[in-house]
Amino acid sequence: MSRVSQSRGLFNRRVLGAVFLAGLGVGPAQAHDPIFGIGPHVIYKGGVEVAPEVHTSKKGNQRETALGIELTYGLTGDWSAGVDLPYQSSQDGLNDASGVGDASLFTKYRFWRHDTLGVQETTAVLAKVKLANGNEDTTPSVGTGSTDGILGLSYGYEGRKWYRWAGVRYRRNGENNAGLRRGDKVLVDLVWGIRPTPTSYLQPDTVWLVELNGEYGRHAELNGSSLPNTGGTEWFLSPGIFWTKRNFAVKFGVQIPIASHLYGRQDKTDYRTRLTLEWHL
Amino acid sequence: MKKIIAVMILSIIWSAVALAAGTEYRMRVDGLVCPYCAYGVEKKLKAIKGVEKIDVDLNAGLVTVDVAEGVTLTAPQMKTLFQDAGFTYRSMVKKPLNEDAKNE
Numbered sequence: 001m002s003r004v005s006q007s008r009g010l011f012n013r014r015v016l017g018a019v020f021l022a023g024l025g026v027g028p029a030q031a032h033d034p035i036f037g038i039g040p041h042v043i044y045k046g047g048v049e050v051a052p053e054v055h056t057s058k059k060g061n062q063r064e065t066a067l068g069i070e071l072t073y074g075l076t077g078d079w080s081a082g083v084d085l086p087y088q089s090s091q092d093g094l095n096d097a098s099g100v101g102d103a104s105l106f107t108k109y110r111f112w113r114h115d116t117l118g119v120q121e122t123t124a125v126l127a128k129v130k131l132a133n134g135n136e137d138t139t140p141s142v143g144t145g146s147t148d149g150i151l152g153l154s155y156g157y158e159g160r161k162w163y164r165w166a167g168v169r170y171r172r173n174g175e176n177n178a179g180l181r182r183g184d185k186v187l188v189d190l191v192w193g194i195r196p197t198p199t200s201y202l203q204p205d206t207v208w209l210v211e212l213n214g215e216y217g218r219h220a221e222l223n224g225s226s227l228p229n230t231g232g233t234e235w236f237l238s239p240g241i242f243w244t245k246r247n248f249a250v251k252f253g254v255q256i257p258i259a260s261h262l263y264g265r266q267d268k269t270d271y272r273t274r275l276t277l278e279w280h281l
Numbered sequence: 282m283k284k285i286i287a288v289m290i291l292s293i294i295w296s297a298v299a300l301a302a303g304t305e306y307r308m309r310v311d312g313l314v315c316p317y318c319a320y321g322v323e324k325k326l327k328a329i330k331g332v333e334k335i336d337v338d339l340n341a342g343l344v345t346v347d348v349a350e351g352v353t354l355t356a357p358q359m360k361t362l363f364q365d366a367g368f369t370y371r372s373m374v375k376k377p378l379n380e381d382a383k384n385e
Contacts, residue, residue, distance in 0.1 A: 032314075042367065043321070044322075044365060044366045045365035046365070047321055076365070077364050077367050078367070113312070113369075116311050118314060118339065118342060119312070119314065120311075158314045160314060160340065195315075198339070198340065199316065200316070200338070200339065200340075201319060201336070201337040202316070203316065205316050207315075242317075244315065244316060244317035245316075246316065246320055247320040247324075249317055280320050280321065
């Protein structure tokens, strides 16, 4: 086997074979934002959002679980910033590894807001930087070894009964020390939500939602050479629920693949889940 | 005579309570959609000294605040407060807790 082939095999096992959750560019789950997509919500000025969460994903014989905590601070009424600190557990066939995953820093600025009685329409930009602090030397890896950037734009309509959101993200992946660069990604989200019973202020509140999440990824590269069995397109239908009571929220959703066109020979995603508990303090 | 004195004492006590009563502010706010998001409003209002009671009517877009005697909420103050909470302040009506409403 040539050195390049060996190196590509190592790449596939260590980097592409795992940490696919880190490749999603999942946005911070702020308040009534979509679960897998992004939304324009920001926390109030001076507010602190504490959100422990669990992501799981299965793709062929690869499984990942990320336990994390997101901390967000409201800099102004329209601008928030925070950090996401994950602990990753990855399994690839018979191999498994766990450890501190790649941390992220994020910020969101709501640049347009139109309020009417019982309705809020908003638009925001989001920026996120995923750091390379996770361990990439395990098999499978729990860190990507690259610093990646994400830019997003989102629109949200929130009413007493109906919700709808649209979002788009571009993820620019960096190169790690081995010369490996995962393909850049574009993610689009269309989301609808309904509050079946408009509740009063102190009552528990439930909103059901369904998301259509699309992901397009370019081929990964190893020292500038394109890797054929990487990249492609996947679409997901994602039912979810928000349950809130005053300053506490529970959010849960499942991503179910409905269509995919992946380049070369790759396992399709079987499912992903996300559970978030959230407090506004 | 005892009855008259008792009535006079009760009248004085009632008057004292009435005069010491605070003010109710009823504010129209746009963008109030969900209870979870409105928590920021409650937190910011509670940070004002003298605020005694807060109620949010999401369907009517009304935030009602009772404050202690001598405490005043102003329109510019509320505009900033709701802006920081992520909503749009429109107007307010205030009334002493024991008198008819007065428009501000």
